[in-house]
Amino acid sequence: MEGLRGKKPLGLVAGPSSEATILYRRQLDEQLFARFTDVGPAPLVTNELHGSAIESALRRNDLTDAQRRAVAAAQQCIAGGAEALMLGSSALHVALDAVLKNVRVPVLSMVDAALDAIAASGLKRAALVGTRFAVENRYWQTQAQARRLFLAAPVPDVMSRVGVIIR
Numbered sequence: 001m002e003g004l005r006g007k008k009p010l011g012l013v014a015g016p017s018s019e020a021t022i023l024y025r026r027q028l029d030e031q032l033f034a035r036f037t038d039v040g041p042a043p044l045v046t047n048e049l050h051g052s053a054i055e056s057a058l059r060r061n062d063l064t065d066a067q068r069r070a071v072a073a074a075q076q077c078i079a080g081g082a083e084a085l086m087l088g089s090s091a092l093h094v095a096l097d098a099v100l101k102n103v104r105v106p107v108l109s110m111v112d113a114a115l116d117a118i119a120a121s122g123l124k125r126a127a128l129v130g131t132r133f134a135v136e137n138r139y140w141q142t143q144a145q146a147r148r149l150f151l152a153a154p155v156p157d158v159m160s161r162v163g164v165i166i167r
Helices: 018-035 052-059 063-079 091-102 110-120 132-137 139-146 156-166
Strands: 010-014 044-048 084-088 125-127 150-152
Touching (some): 010 018, 010 063, 018 044, 018 084, 044 063, 052 063, 063 084, 084 091, 084 110, 110 139, 132 156
Parallel strands (some): 010 044, 010 084, 125 150
């Protein structure tokens, strides 16, 4: 526990949903409190990519623009003191390789963590519930296939309703 007293800041590059950002923060703190009773909230440097620019890039499927914005946000987190990063949106994972190439700190992938947990549980099939971009982009499916997992995607009507709920 001694190492946690001087916790290193985590950089969170948050995606288009402010609700998800709040949820990630809450879950991070809950996990720390559950594991280590004498620690306070985790130091977090957040750069929120909310707003029309990043959403527009993702909707246009302009991956170059989305990657440029995610890399800039990651670098700003590092400039703010972050010593590791997390992309806080499955949609932002289209920029993961670009972020990894342009930063010199560890980058945590929520997609990898989720899929590794599914694989470790022994499951071979799971449902993917996400925005239209996250489902149609196929990043999750590609990463799942590498682990010999199958992800079932919602039909278009359900995907549209999920997109409204998530936003």
